Amino acid sequence: MSLRTAVKYIDLTFEIKKRNLLSEMEYRVSFLLQMIGMITNDLGWLAVWLMVFARFPNLNGWTSNELIIFQSVTALAWGLVYFFASGADMISTYITEGTMDHFLTFPKNLLWHISISETYVSSLSDIIFALGLFAFSKDVSITGYLILITVGVLAALVAYSFMVIANTLTFFFGNFKQGAWSLINAFAHLTDSPQSVYKGGLKFISIFILPAFFVGMVPVTLIKSFTLGQFGLLILAVLAILFIAIKFFYFGLKRYESGNLININL
Amino acid sequence: MKALGKISKYFEIGKISYLNNSAYFIGTISRGFTVFFRIWIFTALYRTTLNAYGLETINNLSLANVIWTLMIVQAFGSSTRPNIESLIQDEIKDGTFAYTINKPYSYFKFNLARSFGNIFSNILPNILIGSIAAMILVGPIQITFIGLMLGLILMLFGFILDFLISFIIGICAFWMEDITPLTWIHGKSTMVFGGMILPISLFPDKIQKIAELLPFSQLFYAPSKVITSGNFSDFIHYLPIQLIWISVAGLISYAVFKKGVRNVSQNGG
Numbered sequence: 001m002s003l004r005t006a007v008k009y010i011d012l013t014f015e016i017k018k019r020n021l022l023s024e025m026e027y028r029v030s031f032l033l034q035m036i037g038m039i040t041n042d043l044g045w046l047a048v049w050l051m052v053f054a055r056f057p058n059l060n061g062w063t064s065n066e067l068i069i070f071q072s073v074t075a076l077a078w079g080l081v082y083f084f085a086s087g088a089d090m091i092s093t094y095i096t097e098g099t100m101d102h103f104l105t106f107p108k109n110l111l112w113h114i115s116i117s118e119t120y121v122s123s124l125s126d127i128i129f130a131l132g133l134f135a136f137s138k139d140v141s142i143t144g145y146l147i148l149i150t151v152g153v154l155a156a157l158v159a160y161s162f163m164v165i166a167n168t169l170t171f172f173f174g175n176f177k178q179g180a181w182s183l184i185n186a187f188a189h190l191t192d193s194p195q196s197v198y199k200g201g202l203k204f205i206s207i208f209i210l211p212a213f214f215v216g217m218v219p220v221t222l223i224k225s226f227t228l229g230q231f232g233l234l235i236l237a238v239l240a241i242l243f244i245a246i247k248f249f250y251f252g253l254k255r256y257e258s259g260n261l262i263n264i265n266l
Numbered sequence: 267m268k269a270l271g272k273i274s275k276y277f278e279i280g281k282i283s284y285l286n287n288s289a290y291f292i293g294t295i296s297r298g299f300t301v302f303f304r305i306w307i308f309t310a311l312y313r314t315t316l317n318a319y320g321l322e323t324i325n326n327l328s329l330a331n332v333i334w335t336l337m338i339v340q341a342f343g344s345s346t347r348p349n350i351e352s353l354i355q356d357e358i359k360d361g362t363f364a365y366t367i368n369k370p371y372s373y374f375k376f377n378l379a380r381s382f383g384n385i386f387s388n389i390l391p392n393i394l395i396g397s398i399a400a401m402i403l404v405g406p407i408q409i410t411f412i413g414l415m416l417g418l419i420l421m422l423f424g425f426i427l428d429f430l431i432s433f434i435i436g437i438c439a440f441w442m443e444d445i446t447p448l449t450w451i452h453g454k455s456t457m458v459f460g461g462m463i464l465p466i467s468l469f470p471d472k473i474q475k476i477a478e479l480l481p482f483s484q485l486f487y488a489p490s491k492v493i494t495s496g497n498f499s500d501f502i503h504y505l506p507i508q509l510i511w512i513s514v515a516g517l518i519s520y521a522v523f524k525k526g527v528r529n530v531s532q533n534g535g
Contacts, residue, residue, distance in 0.1 A: 037447020
């Protein structure tokens with residue numbers, strides 16, 4: 001892909017997202033409720049872990065400061081995924097119902113088109129929450145924010161890739177919507193809990209099977225003490241999982257069976 | 267005889283929902299897998315904590331006790347999927363609601379039967395897989411027959427209360443464009459105050475007292491606590507709170523349903 005094409009795709013993505021956002025904002029009460037609902041959701045989660053840390057201030061080297069950084073990174077990553085690419089979570093539905101035809105008729109990249117086709121506007125609250133929460137961390141600084149945003153984007157790519165892989169399994173297992181949901185849920189749960197306590201099998205799974213370490217532990221370490229080696233490792237992991245996700249999706253696509261439904265999209 | 271006929275009608279609705287939900291084996295197993303995974307994470311968390319602080323118990327609860335309590339809470343909580351509020355919202359939005367309220371059954375009882383059909387298809391695999399996980403990770407705990415029976419009574423009331431709250435949220439779709447924010451708030455409140463991550467017994471004293479009076483702890487935590495502790499006093503403590511909340515939620519659901527139905531417009535055709 002040339003740089004010009006990449007810029008065109010980025011432009012188009014922002015244009016589509018802008019329109020989706022404006023369309024959602026038409027219903028102001030609903031929009032505000034979604035934003036408030038999501039922030040309450042995030043605060044509830046934070047409250048539980050703060051209660052755990054109030055009782056046990058040090059969990060394998062993690063204190064409430066690491067928890068705040070961790071919650072900031074994961075909220076930012078999931079916020080970015082659900083704002084920009086939540087359509088990836090619909091892949092399983094499209095396969096099961098045979099309704100991917102609509103996307104297949106367009107000239108743009110299929111996976112990109114499916115991914116950006118849905119927007120969870122409430123995930124903007126996640127992004128705002130993440131940036132706001134980081135201000136309470138002991139590591140807050142302009143450099144800290146720059147690293148947070150960089151590793152947050154990389155973590156989002158890992159989460160997005162995993163979402164694509166989990167949904168793509170539907171090509172091979174038939175009705176796998178619930179299975180894909182469970183896999184993503186397990187992955188999300190790994191990114192919700194303090195990862196300093198993961199050992200043995202759980203740690204292995206978090207690195208190699210459900211790569212939650214690249215959404216939590218590695219970004220937190222980088223924000224705490226940035227090293228080029230760790231950063232390079234994160235970029236390598238992102239590239240590897242993104243490559244696998246894209247290849248796996250197009251490999252599975254060969255098994256796609258159309259539902260032969262006639263839809264009119266206005 | 268007429269009453270029996272009415273009950274059997276809703277029993278059949280529940281049975282269809284049960285069979286429909288059980289048909290997807292991978293779905294059932296994957297919900298159990300989620301419970302297994304969560305239990306594994308909780309075990310790592312609490313084991314590390316106990317080891318780090320050189321403790322044998324937390325607030326007189328052993329690691330096995332904490333994990334089994336959490337496992338039962340998680341298994342009960344996961345059994346209520348798919349959420350009835352989303353189904354009600356969809357029916358209100360796509361107009362199905364307008365048709366169903368004219369049919370010869372109560373919409374409320376129809377959803378109650380549908381909800382319980384789902385729960386019964388999910389609960390056994392969830393408990394089975396969760397128990398295997400807990401057994402492997404922390405070993406067995408002693409569960410008494412009396413504790414189990416008392417816990418099952420509270421479980422039944424817990425599911426009714428959960429249904430009533432979900433029903434109220436679902437009916438709110440008459441006035442709200444999207445009920446998802448209410449679903450999140452309900453879900454997260456259940457997670458925080460319902461002891462789904464941190465057992466309420468481990469909360470700071472003041473918060474514990476407040477949490478135990480809220481409806482969220484009465485959904486899945488109260489029954490699991492009674493099952494694992496086997497204490498009759500716990501049962502006596504939770505039962506009235508549960509019944510009060512069921513009455514309150516029942517009255518609210520009746521009122522919002524009555525008000526919501528007035529918003530239905532049928533255009534014929």
